[in-house]
Amino acid sequence: MRGKAPPDPETLGLSSEDLTRMYRTMVLTRVLDRYLLRLQRMGKVALYAETIGEEAVGVGTGYALRPEDVLFPSYRELGAFLMRGVPVSEILDRMLNTVDDPLKGHEFAIFGDRRYNIVPAPTPVATQIPLAVGYAMASKVKGERIVVMTIFGDGATSKGDFHEGVNFASVHKPPVVFVCRNNQYAISTHVSKQTGSSTIAQKAVAYGLEGIRVDGNDVLAVYLTTRAVVERVRDGGAPVLIEALTYRLGAHTTSDDPKRYRTEEEVQRWAKLDPIERMRGYLIAKGVIDEERDVALRAEIEGLVAAEVERALQRPGLEPAVIFEDVYASPPWTLLEQAEELKELSGLQKVTKG
């Protein structure tokens, strides 16, 4: 879209509600992201993978899905969760492992909950891809008209599971959409050292599938491309690989120091392409919002998130006994014995919060 004048929303078939919802969610994502970062620094969250700069991918893809569609995300898809309607409170309960954590403190994944058709991300990169394919295979067998989407990073495309999963899908053609959020880095490894191919999209050729590269900092491009693909796949079209080119403005996670491997100039260059600023510029240019409403919106969101953080911090934590839950539907006797052992021990020693 750069260069010439951006098209009007109507030309794109977008209502101002579409636009403001996406914009609002991007801002919300950014604000919550910053809070989660701070909560990690405070020691309240064990580890956090920032999403700053990549909001357009999560929000654009998230908006393209229907509620019944199922998302297999990676660990950096906060925007998609919020766009799919997950309340901030539930994400905070999750990240702070309160007694209301829907995942009971078992694991890291930012979020996951069957009610939202969001599957918690596995930490082992790319391993959700074959799962998404299988989920979609099953929906085909069951005759459901849902679409399964899986999102992963550029680094993930080097793993065998990306290949095996996409190749499997290329033969059986279940309703699955592969989205690579190419933020150009896998921790310190630039995508040019990740693969010899100059785009991720062209990897689709290896499977006889369509590959599309989209500007991942343009939420409208992401949304429109993804929605078209999702609906095509819903109607029986073959799986598609979408590459959304973006940039990770923050550190990889709170354990990472990006200064070791990239220049401040590079970061600044991409900071200028901030997807939120870009959308803001567009909305103001097209008269969808004005500065005043924008300031109000941001203040409202800040307030909302701050209040939720306050609330969540007050919630009690989980009991040690949770560590024995959800291992099996019918646990072996060995595990039941061990749970007894912990109970006995917990009586003896101070129960500290994980």
Add this chain to the structure above:
Amino acid sequence: MRGKAPPDPETLGLSSEDLTRMYRTMVLTRVLDRYLLRLQRMGKVALYAETIGEEAVGVGTGYALRPEDVLFPSYRELGAFLMRGVPVSEILDRMLNTVDDPLKGHEFAIFGDRRYNIVPAPTPVATQIPLAVGYAMASKVKGERIVVMTIFGDGATSKGDFHEGVNFASVHKPPVVFVCRNNQYAISTHVSKQTGSSTIAQKAVAYGLEGIRVDGNDVLAVYLTTRAVVERVRDGGAPVLIEALTYRLGAHTTSDDPKRYRTEEEVQRWAKLDPIERMRGYLIAKGVIDEERDVALRAEIEGLVAAEVERALQRPGLEPAVIFEDVYASPPWTLLEQAEELKELSGLQKVTKG
């Protein structure tokens, strides 16, 4: 080459020695292959993967390598071994697990021996591919001018290790050549159910590498293409993926019954494209050999192989103690104890040949 008149050897830069060597080795491969099949039926060989119909790939690629080049084959590359100068006797000692078996009866691989720069194939499909890449990486570090070639089947391209290995090579560009012997089947699975891509060669696009499809039943095409690629890679060129399209005329292995999954018509169609017959026709047409010499050649080869089989069948087998050899350079005490146990037991019980 079909359709128009085939070019003369000189035009292709081939001497009649080149031609007869390749032809002779294809015939030798076929004859030895048939003997090995019979030896398996006799219970002398545990399992055998036939190579009938695919001789041109092994021989053409094998001839393209220099002695110092290193081959990481799959289990179906008999032609390449013979073309690289492995004596029939050594292959028989291997397959019959005689006391002279260079691999001491430890495993299946048809053959492997450092003296010939042939690495025994692993049974787990595709797992030799990253090894070949690593071997080539090391030769680059060491400043050697060798080329590493790995050969694998069409089925192998679906495995994560194909992807991870080729992708690794696409970044680091060591002197490695990937050859897919596309015989259109992975046991019962036709290549069209193996991947959504219509060729294997196009999978190179996923790595920004060159992919070349060659008629795998035309030994000259295989040789000329591979040689050009090998020399280019030797001179510092990037890795290349060569797809040699051929057909497995026989069963997958001696445990397989191909009638379950393919028609006799299909087999007959490909039998007419037999690479040996094709080369024979070419050599006769170009006056390189005549019928008489051909008959003599075949008789000579039959005699040679028959005599070697006779000899090998007389050789003694391996001692049970070999099972403890080559596990470690410096074995743990546990293993040494176990070797003692076997020694003790072997004294008590009849030593049967594996």
Add this chain to the structure above:
Amino acid sequence: MTVMTFAKAINDALRHEMKRDERVVVLGEDVGVNGGVFRCTEHLLMEFGPSRVIDTPLSESAIIGVAIGMAMNGLRPVAEIQFSDFIFGGFEQLVSNLAKIRYRNAGHYFAPVVVRAPVGGGVRGGMYHSQSPEAYFAHTAGLKVVIPSTPSDAKGLLISSIRDEDPVIFFEPKRLYHSLREDVPDGDYTVPLGKARLVREGDDVSVITYGATVYDALEAAERAAKEGVSVEVLDLRTIVPYDWEAISRSVRKTGRPVIAHEAQRTAGFGAEIAAMIAEREIYSLEAPVLRVTGYDTPFPLVHEHHYLPNPERILRAIRRSVAS
């Protein structure tokens, strides 16, 4: 009752469950048109069609991963890995996803997948067609591990495994596939997971084993009987959860346990049984806890008889036990 081979009993169990429950699907390399390289899935494609009997590309990680996804979406996939030696390509999916899916999802999603794979030696299969990797899975919380040794148990345990809400790794001793025939109950027949089978009663020594080694233990027991030693043979059938009550009962009776399996000795599943005995039945012991196992080498192509816990080796351990 119908006389069946072990392979046929597996086939019968699959057909029965596929008929009974349309959520059951089968996937793997060559399971469809070819009916499986050991014929365990024969005729299923014809009967249930290609959306329920799925020939897959050659990719073990995808087979397991896709099966997990299917199970998360309500199916009951039975994935076949052609040989357990090739299960390692899918190991990350097995260990990092299948075993942990219920936990990671706090029960929101779970994956009752059955992974079937032929195990063990005795078929001149060499290094990569003979391994017994059960200990890896026994050491992976979240999985159950089953290894039947008779056609009836194969059927009954496979049906139980398919109906189980937890993922089950189901190992089939390949040397039994076509070498063994027996009367197998028709129709609906289950054998509960976690219950051992007392194969032979005895008073002097307990051989605790599973899989094809049961038959080697029986032969050793026969021979010991001729020497006046009465040997009990216990077939665990399920490794996770294992039947501690049965083990403990037998050890209390004989005081002389011998544990036998094909897998290599070090850190094999036999160690777990020995460790439990050393913790809980130490005062019942009248002899050291002995193990007869595959050696700590890769599985050899030649001389596999020597490598395996053959009757001679088991008998030797029985004698040692009695002598101490």
Add this chain to the structure above:
Amino acid sequence: MTVMTFAKAINDALRHEMKRDERVVVLGEDVGVNGGVFRCTEHLLMEFGPSRVIDTPLSESAIIGVAIGMAMNGLRPVAEIQFSDFIFGGFEQLVSNLAKIRYRNAGHYFAPVVVRAPVGGGVRGGMYHSQSPEAYFAHTAGLKVVIPSTPSDAKGLLISSIRDEDPVIFFEPKRLYHSLREDVPDGDYTVPLGKARLVREGDDVSVITYGATVYDALEAAERAAKEGVSVEVLDLRTIVPYDWEAISRSVRKTGRPVIAHEAQRTAGFGAEIAAMIAEREIYSLEAPVLRVTGYDTPFPLVHEHHYLPNPERILRAIRRSVAS
């Protein structure tokens, strides 16, 4: 001697070997420009250049596989897996190739690869940054398995591992990386594989352990001492081969073994030690063989202290041992 952290000692060993032997190369995710996520490979890229310090794509199977190929061609690769939790993606290469390469090639080719990987919990790492998978490798003939617990041992054992002609899986307890400092010998320094370290002498109970659990055992021993119980603590340092002589000597002395490790209990490496004691030191025992281990669940994000074999749990086992 220089005071170093555990991470620095690893770095020192790598640098020392890379200087001494140009065949030594390092490869893995983020090992180059980033110096490793735990800084173990810091500055190596600058010193030795990109052909010897190789940043790889995100592909564990290729990392192991490429390292094997390099080793077959005469290099001495030290591959880093970023967390041992991600080693499963390379499991087929480890089990089917690395462990079996010498055997399959009958010695024609062999692969002296060192695979380094951080293990264990205690850093709030959750399910996939905390696991202790050593038993899988102990059960895989062809591999050696090392787990140091001090900076000096880290250096000395890593150098020995790099010089070893066999493949070594080298696990580094990540919670020790930056929490521990001690004097480490400068320059060439080796600690032999297969030799345990007697960390604390005692007469009543033997705690046999390795890795970071050594410190929990020591704390438990301190506390037991206050109760008048004298506890010996043995750090195995190497799991394959393990130092049976040292274990046996200690068990003969105390008669009361307690085995402790972070990995889950069932079929963990502790079972192997218990099994060996039950076979060979049964007559020395004055108490059951006890194990204190991680529970048979995935590694939990919250309450990991409860999951781990913490000093309270070890002390409890010591008391139980003394009481029986």
